[in-house]
Amino acid sequence: MAKISAPAALILASFLFIFCYASTTVSSQPSNSSDPFLKCLSSSIPSQLVLTPSSPSFTPLLRFSIRNPKFFASTTVRPLYIVTPTNASHVQSAVLCGRQAGMRIRVRSGGHDYEGLSYRAERPQPFAILDLSNLRSVRVDAPSATAWVDSGAQLGELYYAIGKASVQLGFPAGLCPTVGVGGHFSGGGFGMLLRKYGLAVDNVIDAVLVDAKGRLLNRTTMGSDVFWAIRGGGGESFGVVVSWQVRLVPVPPKVTVFNVAVSASQGAVDVVTRWQQVAPALPEDLFIRVVVQQQTASFQSLFLGTCDALLPLGTCDALLPVMRCRFRELGLKMNRTQCQEMTWIQSVPYFYPGTGSDGTTVEYILNRTTSLSTYAKMTSDYVRKAIRRDAWESIFATWLARLDAGIMILDPYGAAISNVSEHETPFPHRAGVLYNIQYVNVWFDGGGGGAAQFKWIREFYAFMEPYVSSSPREAYFNYRDLDLGENVVVGNVSSYEAGKVWGEKYFRDNYRRLAAAKDEIDPDDYFRNEQSIPPLGLGNNK
CATH class of the missing domain: 3.40.462.20 (Vanillyl-alcohol Oxidase; Chain A, domain 3)
Structure with missing residues (x-):
């Protein structure tokens, strides 16, 4: 495949508009074309990429990436809309319209979040899912041993593309092929190569991020503190990472x-x-x-x-x-x-639970479905x-x-x-x-x-x-557990001090620096969930 250049065209893309709501299954808000979200959305994203509860595809898509069916119970808080972007400008639109309409979004890549916070909420609140499953391109440049991978791709798709490009290249990330790249990288990401090559994020060399202002940023324009934060500081805290550039690692034949x-x-x-x-x-x-x-x-x-x-x-x-x-x-x-x-790529299905040495082919890791x-x-x-x-x-x-x-x-x-x-x-x-x-x-x-x-x-x-x-x-953040604590919102901003209860367990002393990075990129706490990083703002550390 041709050598991959930095996504300069994405960085220069124009800002568009869009956003999303949410509801509980007990009390859903009816979809309405006069809704500010839908009006904003209609001018920026094709209608077939926006699903409401009345859409035939809404429930199947919502269920498709729910890896733990306990979060599909009748009492859980579900989204009102699902937006399925096919390019970075759609993601920008979702954020800009969300800010304009005063509504929030939750971002889902693979759906393996152990507490389901990428597609549900603990308490009633309006939100929509930004489902990244259409953003799943993997572009491997074997000569330079690098790749660009979209956040909606799954680990199996990343591994498969690497294996097709070279039997002597690999990548140090998790065992489960259906885990989404975006969430996995956001929490660190480790697997069978961790003692040789460290974490997935130890091998991230660039990223494309949509921030709370709808800007499309790369490693240079987002700044060193934010680039540090997105490589293991937890998903849905600093913006939407659209794609990642990673360094591939050598493996023997x-x-x-x-x-x-x-x-x-x-x-x-x-x-x-x-x-x-x-x-x-x-x-x-x-x-x-x-x-x-x-x-x-x-x-x-x-x-x-x-x-x-x-x-x-x-x-x-x-x-x-x-x-x-x-x-x-x-x-x-x-x-x-x-x-x-x-080969290394053959070892991926060998270690995945339920496959082992039963003759499973490498193509199995491209399967995007899991049992409910x-x-x-x-x-x-x-x-x-x-x-x-x-x-x-x-x-x-x-x-x-x-x-x-x-x-x-x-x-x-x-x-x-x-x-x-x-x-x-x-x-x-x-x-x-x-x-x-x-x-x-x-x-x-x-x-x-x-x-x-x-x-x-x-x-x-x-x-x-x-x-x-x-x-x-x-x-470990990627084994998220709400038993460790939840955010407390004070004055429409998550409390830094309350977040310490869970934040220092996941991040130790790095929690404070993460909060400072949050202050830099999202001081109003637009991107948040029950365990997102709060901003370290004056008057917010109570």
């Missing part, structure tokens, strides 16, 4: 993967206890995560094939000696048949000091043995992710972190189900308090 399950009766407690110290200290080319469920720990690994081995790069024969030397507790349970060699049958509750922790063996015994014997038990996912840090200062980007969980924990519990009964699963995850979270980070107890 073949990588090695394995997924080895160890049950409690086979010594899972001992292996997990040892993993805490080994995994963050392994060579950066070897990543081993753990999924703990039903008293079984599954060790999932991506090996880029260098380490200290003298055998050909990326082979299982190179990996096994490393495992037996560096991680004996697991290495002795492995054999040659348990690992596979493949699984309800879920998630939260997160960071571990800076290895958890004692007796605590792991209790976790396996008590918490994971319950009928309502969920899952623990442990992702090791160290190496590249820790070599970056915690102030280099808003994502602060760097040096000193051993691993991240994601707690997940799911259920299938939408008619009043979920109480036991919520209870398990909240009680288990309380149990874990002595063993995880403290002052603050850290959390």
Whole structure:
């Protein structure tokens, strides 16, 4: 593909107009062509790109990107309109008309937001969704090892385009192919390459942003503080990022993967206890995560094939000696048949839950649909000091043995992710972190189900308090959890002080700098939701 130039044409695009409302499902406002939003919209965006509740496509599109069906309940606050822009000028129009009409928008890329705040609200208020699913272009420039990717693209589409361009290029982002690029990058974004190449946002080199004034800005024109803020400071706080330029990373022609399950009766407690110290200290080319469920720990690994081995790069024969030397507790349970060699792009469906080594083709990661049958509750922790063996015994014997038990996912840090200062980007969980924990519990009964699963995850979270980070107890923004706190609006602006309750858990000391960047780009707090960054304004820190 031809080399991609900076989006100068976008930066010079003229400002247009548009905006959006919202309502609850209990009390929807009727669509009305005399509505200021619709009148403004009609002069700037084709009518087929604006959906009202009376549109046949409204409910299917709303449901399409809802990844957690508990947020489609009859009591949740839904949008009045859905706007589906096809270019940056439509996004500008949405913002300008929103300001003109005194209405707000919520921006959705992939819909995986764990609290659904990109398409619903906790309390009754008028809003509309700016759905970016039509903005999904991926433009790879293999010779320069860079790409431009629109926020509405999904990770699977980004990975697929990279894999088609070169088998020796990759990108360090998340495992799930249906996650939207915009939201994922906005929170940091990590996956199986994090110990080699860090976060997704560590590899963002430019972006196109529509701010609250409807201006189209790039890295230079938005300023260094705002460019810093959008790379991990949370979605829907500083504007609408239309597209991102990323640096691609080298991967070998073949990588090695394995997924080895160890049950409690086979010594899972001992292996997990040892993993805490080994995994963050392994060579950066070897990543081993753990999924703990039903008293079984599954060790999932991506090996880029260098380490200290003298055998050909990326082979299982190179990996096994490393495992037996560096991680004996697991290495002795492995054999040659348990690992596979493949290209990096083939490893994406291998690790995605439900596909594994079942013969799934790479094209699977282009699938944009997900099941609406699984309800879920998630939260997160960071571990800076290895958890004692007796605590792991209790976790396996008590918490994971319950009928309502969920899952623990442990992702090791160290190496590249820790070599970056915690102030280099808003994502602060760097040096000193051993691993991240994601707690997940799911259920299938939408008619009043979920109480036991919520209870398990909240009680288990309380149990874990002595063993995880403290002052603050850290959390990962992309595993957003409203149990950690919500914004309080004072005088039509979110309170900076009230936001500390959740903000310092996600961002530590970077929270204040994020609020200062918010002051710079959106002092009136136009872009906001229940966990958006408040502005650091005089009279607003109460």
